[in-house]
Amino acid sequence: MTADVVAQDEQAMPKGRDLYVVLGALMLAMLLAALDQTIVATALPTIVSDLGGLNHLAWIVTAYLLAATASTPLWGKLGDQYGRKRLFQTSIVIFLVGSALCGLARDMTELIVFRALQGLGGGGLMVLAVAIVGDVVPPRERGRYQGLFGAVFGVASVCGPLLGGWFVDNLSWHWVFYINVPIGILALLVIAAVLPSTGERERHRIDYLGTVLIVGWAVGLVLATTWAGTRYDWLSAPIVGLVVASAVLIGVWLLVERRAAEPIMPPRLLADSVFSLGSAISFAVGFAMFGALTFLPIFLQVVHGVSPTLSGVHLLPMMLGMLVSSIGSGQLISRFGRYKIFPVAGTPIIALALYLCSRLDENASTLSMSLRFALLGFGLGLVMQVLVIAVQNAVSYRDLGAATSGVTFFRQIGGSFGVAVFGSVFSNRLAAHVEDLAPVLPPGFDPSAVQGNPQLLDRYPAEVQQGVLHAYAQSIDSVFLWAVPVAAVGFVLTWFLREVPLRATSQTRDYGEGFGAAPTVRSSRHEMERALSELMRKDPKALELYERLGARSGVGLPAGSVWALCRIAKDVTVTGRELAERAGVAIEHGRPYVDRLVDAGYVRRRDGTLAITGSGRAVAERLFTARREGLARHVEGWSPEEHPELADVLARLAEASLGDEADGEILGPGPEPTGRRA
Missing domain, CATH: 1.10.10.10 (Winged helix-like DNA-binding domain superfamily/Winged helix DNA-binding domain)
Structure with missing residues (x-):
């Protein structure tokens, strides 16, 4: 690599206003994809009331998570191989088509299928937007700009539930999806007009079979956890069959990954204790986070009768707690070089917060709920970013990118399972509690209709109102109680997490990981460029x-x-x-x-x-x-x-990084003139 080649690369990058327009369009596209993991949370009660299918509620979230998680490795490698601009435009189109179809969905099955299509495009938006930053920003500045993209995840986490509630209150739940269309079209036009077709091409042996097998065993296990105890008994033939088939697919997947030229997840990583423990803890964290985000709005809207918008406001303490602890832990790690203490402290805080949430009822005060939600967010923020740092610090250079992707992958899979298990527990417990209320309920009463319109209860006697609200409260309490052992297992695992002396590159913060909003796919090269770029800022x-x-x-x-x-x-x-x-x-x-x-x-x-x-x-x-x-x-x-x-x-x-743009300081008062003329 010669200096003149580096200079040519820099000259091909957009400058000034063009650069800021490109970065703005990329951030806008990424914001859309990140929002769609959280924006539906406060709209879920209304969606279920309108379309029916309470037992399938969890799949509205799970379908998006699974599709985005499974597709990100493909988008990343296809972008390296064929160029990122056209693939990024393709992912925007897929996302917009999925969004429009979600808004037009007439029943729950259609919505779930279209959410998967939306997730397929969303996975491309998130991974390719970050990769394109490396194509359009000089290396010395990448840390600063990628930090802005990390902040997008934080904004999405905080604003998603609030925006979802606002759309439901002021327009309709359909606009949770329709709003993506005009914004996405704007981003698409800007990208087409301003983004150059730059970036090196890199040949890959893409692991298509490994991707299909991941989707197969993940869907099988999520279906088993969704249907067990609701549609089928736990030991029924369909549930046992799904579990066995998923186990077989996992075995085949490991064999395929062992032989793949470029596996999505090298099996040797699973033998590394730091990676395997970090992934298991990350699974538990994702389980708790996405489960809570999905079912807390139901508790707030139904049990406490707040509007969808206000339910988003009630979730702000959780998001702000996560924001504060994520940024704070990253700064402390950078300063002191120690990281194990944070997951050791964070996981019991998560478990305690989940237990306290399981004690909430229809009489809980706003202050009491806010403190518990903030505690849950604080615990989550202490753990998520640190797990990425731990595995990056422990693995070899060749596995750096795969290890980073692997931890975020297991967090997303944990979220899928968390939503599915929580949904199964909620549906099962609600059915049982409603059955207990049968003697006092009027004929033909449908408790699930209360989710979309809690005011329906106003037409019934106080005994019915109190009974239904208590049934919902008890059902959601069971959800959080079931999550406590998962967090407790995560706490036990943190004690076995080996702390390796922190490398300088591992002390750089990636806020995108801290907020846990999106799966990450970066090669070892991209991961090292990001870390060194951040260090060069110092x-x-x-x-x-x-x-x-x-x-x-x-x-x-x-x-x-x-x-x-x-x-x-x-x-x-x-x-x-x-x-x-x-x-x-x-x-x-x-x-x-x-x-x-x-x-x-x-x-x-x-x-x-x-x-x-x-x-x-x-x-x-x-x-x-x-x-x-x-x-x-x-x-x-x-x-x-x-x-x-x-x-x-x-x-x-x-x-x-040498001889780049200067600000005049370098050529300050210097040598005496020699009398020569330029």
């Missing part, structure tokens, strides 16, 4: 950085001349005016620094054009090497000498 000020590099390389030049030499070496030839514009100074102000290079024979000046000489290129290579060695200290233990790809990442970032 570099000393530009003036000090170039002074250090000059001294370390034995180059007797001021910082401004070092910067100019790196820039000219990357451009090969550049006019004095263009160089001054890049430096952010007037051409007269920067001339003395270039004069030094001309006097030393590093740069040749002719008719206002500056060109690198052979000796100048040799000195620039010394500077690039010093920068590369400095970055290599951040990846100590990753063995770049054993991984050519990692060595290439270091070389690219070293060259790309």
Whole structure:
């Protein structure tokens, strides 16, 4: 990799307004996909009341989660292989078609199928948007911009339930899905007009069979947990058959993954204790989080009679608690380098919060509920990001991307199971409690209709009202009580989680992981570029950085001349005016620094054009090497000498981060002018 190739890559990237327009469209598309995991939560009671099918309620959430989780590895690798722009546009179209069809759904079966289609597109939106950032943003700035994309997940987590409730109250539940269409079309048009078809192409052996098998065993187990105890007995032939078939598919999947050229999840990862324990804990966290998000709105709207919008407001303490602890734990880990304490503390907090939620009833105060929801969110935030850090820190470089994806994969699968199990428990317990109420209920009374319109109870005697509300409260209490053992198992597992001394790259925060809103698929290369980019943001000020590099390389030049030499070496030839514009100074102000290079024979000046000489290129290579060695200290233990790809990442970032756009500080008061003219 030569400096001029790096410079050409940078020149192909959008600049200024075009860059911000592209990033805005990408963030908008990702926001839509992330919102659709949480926005339906507060609309679920109304949807079930309108379409019927209380027993299938969980599948409205589960279908989206499973489709998005299973499809993200395919989108990621297809994007690497065929280019991301067209695939990103394709994923937007699929998502919009799914959204429109969801809004038009006439029954629960149609809605579930269309939600799966929507999830298929949503998986592409999330993984490709993050990948495209690497195509359009210079390496030194990627950490900053990817941090903005991580914040999108936080916004989606906080605003999703609130927006869903607002649409139900002011329009209809159909608009929870319709709203995606105009916004998505806007993002599609902007991407088509502004996003360049850039990015390197990388050949892959795509693991289609592994993907199909994952979907097979996940759907089989989720169906078993959904139907057991409701449609069929736990030991009935259909349930036993689903469990056995899923177990067989898991066995076949492991065999296929062992032989696949590029498996979705290398089986060797499952033998790593940190990864396997981290994934198991992540499963438990996803189980609790998505289950709570799905059934708390039902409790609030039915048992406490609040509007869908207000039920979203009531969930804000949970989201804010998750936000605070996620950001706070990340900062503490970066400062002290210790991470095990957070899941050890977070999982019992989750278990306690779930138990306290199981004690809520129709008489609970708003303050009491808010404190319990905030406690649950606080516990979740302490665990989610830390599990990603733990596995990234423990695995080898070749498994870095797969390990990161694997932990988020198990969290999403845990969410699918959590929603399914919670749904089964809720339906089963509600049916039992309603049966107990049969003597006092009027003929033909349908308790599920209360979910969409709690005011229906107003027409019945107080005895009926209190009985139905108590039945709902008890049923949802059972849901949270069943989740307590899952969180408790997660707590026990955290004690066996081995704490490995934290690498520098593992101390960088990825807020997208902290909020747990989306499955992640990044290669080891992309993961390392993100971490190093974040670490480069902590570099000393530009003036000090170039002074250090000059001294370390034995180059007797001021910082401004070092910067100019790196820039000219990357451009090969550049006019004095263009160089001054890049430096952010007037051409007269920067001339003395270039004069030094001309006097030393590093740069040749002719008719206002500056060109690198052979000796100048040799000195620039010394500077690039010093920068590369400095970055290599951040990846100590990753063995770049054993991984050519990692060595290439270091070389690219070293060259790309020197001689980039300056703000005028580097070419501050410097050497005396030599009298030469540009």
